[in-house]
Amino acid sequence: MEKKRTVFCRKVVAVSVLLALWQILSMWVGKSIFLPSVFDTLTALAALAGTRGFYLSIGASFLRIAAGFALAVSAGVPFAVLAERNAQLGEILQMFMQLVKSIPVASFVILILLWVRSSRLSIVVSFLMVLPVIFTNVRGGIRQVDIKLLEMAEVFGLGSLKKVKNIYLPAIRPAFVTACSVGLGFCWKSGIAAEVIGLPPNSVGGELYKAKLYLMTPELFAWTVVIVVVSVLFEKLVMWGIRKI
Amino acid sequence: MPIEMKHIKKSYGNQVVLEDFSLTIPDGGTVCLMGASGAGKTTILRILAGLTKPDEGEVVGVQGGKASMVFQEDRLLEWLDAFANVELVLGRISGGTYPAGQGIGRSAGMSDTKKSKSAKAALRDFLRLEFEAVGLCGYEGKPVSQLSGGMKRRVAIVRAICSQGGLLLLDEPFTGLDEVTKGQVIRYIKERTKGRTVVMVTHDAKDAAHLGAEIIRCGGLGNLRRMG
The missing domain is CATH 3.40.50.300 (P-loop containing nucleotide triphosphate hydrolases)
Structure with missing residues (x-):
């Protein structure tokens, strides 16, 4: 209990120090258009929060990016299993993932825009950014499975389900948790970047673009704060869900 | 044969x-x-x-290519308790009682019927006696990761004894056991493997x-x- 309080206090101090630094820096710059103050940003955020579009944009962006993440997990895990079961398929999938990891988001966005509507762009981009992370980590986790336990399972004639539940899943779990944590950060960054380029209606990325276009720097900062808060909450939610499994 | x-x-x-x-x-x-x-x-x-x-x-x-084994290492699932480690290798169980001294799989007759609560309770009672026989009374519900080396060894022995394999293979089974415990475990093995x-x-x-x-x-x- 004491430890939890200490950690919380440290976090509060850290946030306060960073906010103070931001405020000092903005006062030193002296022009809100270059670096708005904490107060300017909060004022812009409060104004945005009073509009319906604010919630619509957050909701729509959240759904698209979450869908991309969910698809990446749904595909990445079976792909990793298949790659470990078949060496040739594993090589093909590994190369594909390597390729996806090396291609810049901007290249993807332009190419994908030729194929899908802008409203679906962030789903595809989030999916493609998270897929290799899930694939690589889960595959690594499968390789970490203790061969000696698998031999034990063979001798005692354990069925596939029992093996998966009691040997594979516990071994893969740490790698899967890490993959999800890293992937969640990736999917928000890449998803919003895709929205800024694709400009789908009702999107945080679109609002960011508008703020940049009209030099509304406090709004730009306010939207950035929103992205950080929503992505952190999303990560907490997903991690809570994983812990419950 | x-x-x-x-x-x-x-x-x-x-x-x-x-x-x-x-x-x-x-x-x-x-x-x-x-x-x-x-x-x-x-x-x-x-x-x-x-x-x-x-x-x-x-x-x-x-027979049926089936064996059960105590490996040189314990090869237990550290994240499960001692009960669960043994239950895992027993397969599906039917109702009924499991008197001590009988391997469940061989004597009580495994069936494909769904595990019932009473069957599970009977199984736990049976396993409690098995653990008691090797001096592990009270430790059955503890995660294996919290047990000492000698205790883990005995869980591995109980697992092999209780499993269905007709052939029992023991690879240096008494590693890490003191003389008194070893004597207890030898008696346990001797008693439970009659005819096996x-x-x-x-x-x-x-x-x-x-x-x-x-x-x-x-x-x-x-x-x-x-x-x-």
């Missing part, structure tokens, strides 16, 4: 471990393999368990004597000497 290993050859790379190795293990008998390290004792157990394929030769008589074929690897002839086992000295490369 006796288990026969016929003209087995096994090498790892350039190192030949077994060459023209033949051994007959009487049905229901207890055999103890002894010999220097590297003589191929563990390889013999692995071949009997079906974990290692011989380069040449064959093994006949292992047992092959044990040990470096201590006294262990073999306590189990009433036939000692077979492995000299490597198929050189066997049967002792009384």
Whole structure:
């Protein structure tokens, strides 16, 4: 209990120090258009929060990016299993993932825009950014499975389900948790970047673009704060869900 | 039906471990393999368990290819408790009671019927007696990761004894046990394996004597000497 309080206090101090630094820096710059103050940003955020579009944009962006993440997990895990079961398929999938990891988001966005509507762009981009992370980590986790336990399972004639539940899943779990944590950060960054380029209606990325276009720097900062808060909450939610499994 | 290993050859790379190795293990008998390290004792157990394929030769008589084994290492699932580690290898259970002294799989008759609460309770009662017999009373529900080395060893022994395999393979089963506990475990094994074929690897002839086992000295490369 004491430890939890200490950690919380440290976090509060850290946030306060960073906010103070931001405020000092903005006062030193002296022009809100270059670096708005904490107060300017909060004022812009409060104004945005009073509009319906604010919630619509957050909701729509959240759904698209979450869908991309969910698809990446749904595909990445079976792909990793298949790659470990078949060496040739594993090589093909590994190369594909390597390729996806090396291609810049901007290249993807332009190419994908030729194929899908802008409203679906962030789903595809989030999916493609998270897929290799899930694939690589889960595959690594499968390789970490203790061969000696698998031999034990063979001798005692354990069925596939029992093996998966009691040997594979516990071994893969740490790698899967890490993959999800890293992937969640990736999917928000890449998803919003895709929205800024694709400009789908009702999107945080679109609002960011508008703020940049009209030099509304406090709004730009306010939207950035929103992205950080929503992505952190999303990560907490997903991690809570994983812990419950 | 006796288990026969016929003209087995096994090498790892350039190192030949077994060459023209033949051994007959009487049905229901207890055999103890002894010999220097590297003589191929563990390889013999692995071949009997079906974990290692011989380069040449064959093994006949292992019923349904089923064996249960105490490995050199405990090979327990550390994240489960002692109960769950043993339950895991028992397969589906039917209703009924499980009197101590009977391997569940062999005596109580496994069926494909769904686990019922009463069956599960009966199984737990049975396992509690098994754990008690090896001095683990009160530790059944503890995660294996919290048990000492000697306790884990006994959980591994109970798991092998209770499982369905007709052939029981024990690879240095008493490692990490003090003399008193060892005596208790030997009595437990002796009592629970009546009529079951047992092959044990040990470096201590006294262990073999306590189990009433036939000692077979492995000299490597198929050189066997049967002792009384």
